[in-house]
Amino acid sequence: MKVTQGAFSFLPELTDDEITLQVQYSIDQGFALAVEFTDDPHPRNCLWEMWDLPMFDIKDASAVVFEMNKCREAYPNHYIKIVAYDPHPNRQTTGLDFIVHRPAEEPGFRLDRQEANDRHINYTLHSYAVEKPHGERYSNGSK
Amino acid sequence: MAESGNGNLHGKQALEGEKRWGAGVIPYAKMGYWEPDYVPKDTDVLSAHRITPQAGVDPIEAAAAVAGESSTATWTVVWTDRLTNYKQYQAKAYRVDPVPGSDNQYIAYIAHDIDLFEEGSVPNLTASIIGNVFGFKALKALRLEDMRIPTAYLKTFPGPPHGIVMEREYLNKFGRPFLGATVKPKLGLSAKNYGRVVYEALKGGLDFTKDDENINSQPFMRWRDRFLFSIEGVNRANEMTGEVKGHYMNVTAATMEEIYERAEFAKSIGSPIIMIDLVIGYTAMTSISKWARANGMLLHLHRAGHGTYTRQKTHGVSFRVISKWVRMMGVDHVHAGTVVGKLEGDPNMIAGYYDTLRLNDTPIDPVKGLYFEQHWNSMPGVMPVASGGIHAGQMHQLLHYLGEDCVLQFGGGTIGHPMGIAAGAEANRVALEGMVKARNEGRDYLAEGDQILKDLAKKNQALQVALDIWGDISFNYESTDTPDVLPTATA
Numbered sequence: 001m002k003v004t005q006g007a008f009s010f011l012p013e014l015t016d017d018e019i020t021l022q023v024q025y026s027i028d029q030g031f032a033l034a035v036e037f038t039d040d041p042h043p044r045n046c047l048w049e050m051w052d053l054p055m056f057d058i059k060d061a062s063a064v065v066f067e068m069n070k071c072r073e074a075y076p077n078h079y080i081k082i083v084a085y086d087p088h089p090n091r092q093t094t095g096l097d098f099i100v101h102r103p104a105e106e107p108g109f110r111l112d113r114q115e116a117n118d119r120h121i122n123y124t125l126h127s128y129a130v131e132k133p134h135g136e137r138y139s140n141g142s143k
Numbered sequence: 144m145a146e147s148g149n150g151n152l153h154g155k156q157a158l159e160g161e162k163r164w165g166a167g168v169i170p171y172a173k174m175g176y177w178e179p180d181y182v183p184k185d186t187d188v189l190s191a192h193r194i195t196p197q198a199g200v201d202p203i204e205a206a207a208a209v210a211g212e213s214s215t216a217t218w219t220v221v222w223t224d225r226l227t228n229y230k231q232y233q234a235k236a237y238r239v240d241p242v243p244g245s246d247n248q249y250i251a252y253i254a255h256d257i258d259l260f261e262e263g264s265v266p267n268l269t270a271s272i273i274g275n276v277f278g279f280k281a282l283k284a285l286r287l288e289d290m291r292i293p294t295a296y297l298k299t300f301p302g303p304p305h306g307i308v309m310e311r312e313y314l315n316k317f318g319r320p321f322l323g324a325t326v327k328p329k330l331g332l333s334a335k336n337y338g339r340v341v342y343e344a345l346k347g348g349l350d351f352t353k354d355d356e357n358i359n360s361q362p363f364m365r366w367r368d369r370f371l372f373s374i375e376g377v378n379r380a381n382e383m384t385g386e387v388k389g390h391y392m393n394v395t396a397a398t399m400e401e402i403y404e405r406a407e408f409a410k411s412i413g414s415p416i417i418m419i420d421l422v423i424g425y426t427a428m429t430s431i432s433k434w435a436r437a438n439g440m441l442l443h444l445h446r447a448g449h450g451t452y453t454r455q456k457t458h459g460v461s462f463r464v465i466s467k468w469v470r471m472m473g474v475d476h477v478h479a480g481t482v483v484g485k486l487e488g489d490p491n492m493i494a495g496y497y498d499t500l501r502l503n504d505t506p507i508d509p510v511k512g513l514y515f516e517q518h519w520n521s522m523p524g525v526m527p528v529a530s531g532g533i534h535a536g537q538m539h540q541l542l543h544y545l546g547e548d549c550v551l552q553f554g555g556g557t558i559g560h561p562m563g564i565a566a567g568a569e570a571n572r573v574a575l576e577g578m579v580k581a582r583n584e585g586r587d588y589l590a591e592g593d594q595i596l597k598d599l600a601k602k603n604q605a606l607q608v609a610l611d612i613w614g615d616i617s618f619n620y621e622s623t624d625t626p627d628v629l630p631t632a633t634a
Contacts, residue, residue, distance in 0.1 A: 003385035007318040008580055010348060010572045012602060018580075025583035043387045046315050084318070090503045090521055093308045096318030096583075111382040119371055123378040123413060 001108035003041045006081055006098040016065055019082065019100055023061035026084035031095045032056045033064045035071045037080045039137040042109070042127040054085055068100055077103040077137075155203055168219050171207035175230065176216065181237040181254060188255040189291035190272055191514035195248050195284040195457050205282055206236035206251035212276035214259060231256050242627050248457065250288065250514070262299035265472045266425045273460055284458040290467055291515035298520065300471035304436035306523020307501065307548050310475055313415070313441070314350065314387045319579045320547055321350040322571055323391075325530065325554035329355035334364050338372030340564060344557055345380030345388045347568025351550065352376075353530075354393035356420045356447040366394075366405055374412045391418035391443045391476075399427055406431060410438050416475075418443035421465075425472065432473035443476040443528070444469060456624050463492075463512055466499040470525045479527035482544040483537045489622035490544055500525040501548055509628045526550055534613040535574040535606060539592025542578050551575065562608055570609035573599055 008014060014022070026033055034054035038045060051071040055064060064082065071080050079102055086095030107128035114122040129137050157163070157175040171177070183189055190213075196205040208216075214234035215224065234255045242248040261267040277285050311317055326332070326340045341352045352373075360366040373390040380388050394405035394417045402423070409417050417440055419431055428444070435442040452459035462479070469477050479496045480488035495511035501524040505517045529545055530552035541551055553571050560567025577599040581588045588595060596614075600607035 001383060001385070004348070005315065005386055008576050010569065010576045011580060011599075018584075021584045022580070025585070041385050043315065043381055043385050046312070090524070091308060093312055094317040098318070109382045109385060111378055120412060121371075121375070123374070125378070125381055 001106055003079065003099070003102070003106055003108075005041065005043065007096055008098045014098070014100065016069075019068070020061045020065050022096070022098065023064045023082060023084075026082075026096055027058060027061060029084070029086065029095060030088065031084035031086050033058065034083045034085065035064070035068050035080060036083050037071055037075050037078045037101075039075075039078050039103075039134070040127055040130050041079050041106075042125065042130070044125075045127075048079070048081065051080075054083075072101050075101075079103065155207075164220060164222060164225065166220060166222075170204050171211040171216060172201075172204045172236075174207075174211065174216065174220070175233050176207035176210040176214075176236060177203055178235040178237055181235045183237065183254040184256075186257045186293045186295045187291075188257060188260060188268070188272075188293060188296060189515055190253045190255065191288045191290070192251045192253065193242065193248055193284075193286040193288050193457060194251050194282055197281055197283050200281050202239050202241075202249045202251075203236070206239045206249070206253070208279060208281055209251055209276055209285065210234040210236040210253045212279055213253070213271050213274060214255060232259060234259070244627070247283075252514075257293065257296055260296060262296075263301070265300075265429060265468050269425060269468070277458075286456065286458050287460045287464050288512065289461065289514035290464055291517055292467060292471065294518060294520050297471065297518075297522065300522075301432065301436065301473050302470065302522040303473050303475050303525050304432055304440070304442050305475050307526050308523060310441055310526060314389075316350060316387075318547070319575060320542070320545070321526070321550040322348065322568070322575060323351035323353055323528070323530070323550050323552040324349055324557040324568070325353045325355050325552060326358075327355075327554050327558045329358060330361070331363055334368035334372040337364060337369055338376045340558060341373045341376030341390050342379050343564035344568045345377060345390075346383045347557075347565030348384075348572030349388070349557065349568045350386070351389050351391060351416070351552075353391040353443070353552065354418060356393070356395070356445040358393055359395050366396075367408060370405075370409055370412060370414070374414055377414070387415070389415040389441070391416050393418045393420070393445075394431070395420040395423055399430060402427065402431055403434065406434060406438075406440065410440060414440075416441035416443055418445060418476075419474075420445050420447040422448045425468070428469070428474070429472050435475075436473070441475045442473070444474040444478070446478045454623055461512065461624070463495050463499050466496045466525075467517070470500055470519070470522065474525055476526045476528050476550060478530055481529040481531055481533050481541070483533060483540050489625045491626050492622070492624055493544070497527050497545065497549070500527050501546075510626050512626055524548065528552060530554070532616075534616060535570045535609045536593075536596060536614040536616070538571075538574040538578045538596065539588050542575075542582060543589045547579075556609070556613060560605070560609060561612065562605060566605040567609065570603070570605040573603045573606045574609075 032054040035051035036048035038048035081099045084096040110126040112124045155172045158173045194205050215232045236253050238252040240250045324344045344352050392409045394402050396402045453462040480493040482490045498505045503519050528550040534556035557567035581595045
């Protein structure tokens with residue numbers, strides 16, 4: 001399966017040049033840029049790990065792409081996304097985020113159903129990726 | 144040219160003393176409901192009305208009558224007014240402008256003291272502003288064009304249960320409009336077949352599916368069964384995509400008790416969102432809004448019925464006023480027009496609705512039909528929903544006219560796809576993401592839209608098929624509700 005979170009998951013994987021254009025757009029909007037990664041792409045996991053602090057006041061998109069590539073080297077089997085924070089009044093939330101790297105195989109999820117009374121079913125989404133402890137979650141065992 | 148503004152006021156000053164309080168009928172303007180020198184207070188509720196007086200009725204007297212009938216006046220003088228601080232409670236028409244290009248329409252500006260209205264009550268506000276006055280015989284037609292809600296009054300309203308920012312954080316989706324679809328056919332599907340449509344559309348790439356406004360609990364499908372099969376579809380789609388998705392469960396019912404029962408059930412099965420129809424009324428909407436905030440439930444409002452009073456330019460209530468009321472009262476989504484789809488909507492008018500729903504400050508803008516400055520004082524915005532006759536081939540226009548904070552709902556444009564519902568959803572999602580990407584890259588996506596879509600379709604068969612069948616479909620009819628003024632090109 002393919003996790004389709006983020007703004008561009010239905011498009012072919014973005015090249016570094018295309019990522020640079022999206023980062024530059026974000027900079028032009030006054031957003032702060034960050035790289036985040038995780039080995040647990042559960043849809044309710046809204047707190048991916050931060051690859052260092054967000055980059056404020058940057059002018060050059062290539063600095064962000066450089067950090068992204070360092071993160072890719074360090075976590076080749078994780079999900080990595082670019083996150084742009086919009087600090088403007090009445091926004092003050094993420095302005096744009098999109099996945100820029102995925103593990104070679106995406107194990108996906110299992111929907112568990114607990115049958116209850118009155119035809120109620122309690123649903124839980126189980127992330128296969130978290131069956132193993134941190135550090136052992138993807139095929140080649142990298143971090 | 145008729146009297147206007149502070150023009151010929153001779154004989155229209157408010158009367159004083161015995162002349163004012165003698166028994167009988169005297170003109171509204173002379174009772175103090177016309178006050179051309181009045182300077183509105185920061186705490187006044189202001190309204191702008193388009194008035195069409197009956198032949199022979201003076202426009203200023205008509206404006207004063209609107210002020211009177213929407214505040215303290217009755218048809219004759221009553222001495223009991225004098226037991227009150229009546230000058231405060233009398234609404235005051237303070238400006239009357241002729242409408243350009245019309246010989247019998249005027250815009251009347253009226254100020255209402257804040258004490259005329261109960262805190263946090265849209266029903267009370269509407270009972271005054273659009274109460275009896277709309278049937279007033281001296282007027283041929285009357286339309287409430289806009290209102291200025293003062294900060295002091297606005298702050299007594301809760302606003303949206305979540306608002307645009309919180310909804311995005313809850314769904315974990317940023318930087319693009321949401322995609323939705325209304326399940327079709329709107330009537331007749333069994334619960335299981337209905338759940339099939341929900342699943343396919345969400346799995347294919349939509350963020351939301353939706354009950355139609357008139358799907359409540361009919362013999363062919365009762366609400367509880369629909370909710371159960373729909374939430375199965377939602378959860379299966381979450382499993383297949385790793386996203387957070389939802390189905391607007393319509394809890395509209397005959398009584399408030401039943402609305403609560405359905406909402407509680409939707410909560411108990413884990414639905415992230417419910418919906419209501421505008422026809423349930425302002426009290427019911429306010430009640431369910433409070434429930435939605437208390438229960439962490441997104442609240443979608445379908446504006447069923449609004450066209451009966453928002454569409455005609457001379458009579459009724461503009462949808463920009465409805466937009467203000469529903470933002471104050473508190474919903475997270477409301478249908479607000481598509482510009483390019485099958486339903487009424489002049490682009491400038493719709494921009495006025497979208498601004499009213501989303502922005503923190505809106506200036507006076509005659510082109511957008513905004514008669515007053517409005518400050519929302521950080522009240523969260525409402526997500527406008529564009530629904531009705533739109534398809535993937537219009538994606539550049541939709542993004543251009545409607546922006547990023549909206550829900551684009553493609554019902555037929557998803558479910559009617561020849562390769563299946565999931566393919567229809569995929570086509571829309573690919574078109575949307577590709578268009579946002581092109582916009583962010585700095586391309587002139589409106590002008591190049593067709594080419595951008597063609598290029599995307601080369602790599603996506605679902606989009607190619609969608610463009611092949613719908614690419615040329617458009618709904619170009621003249622709008623009935625248009626601005627009185629249009630920008631003229633300079634140089």
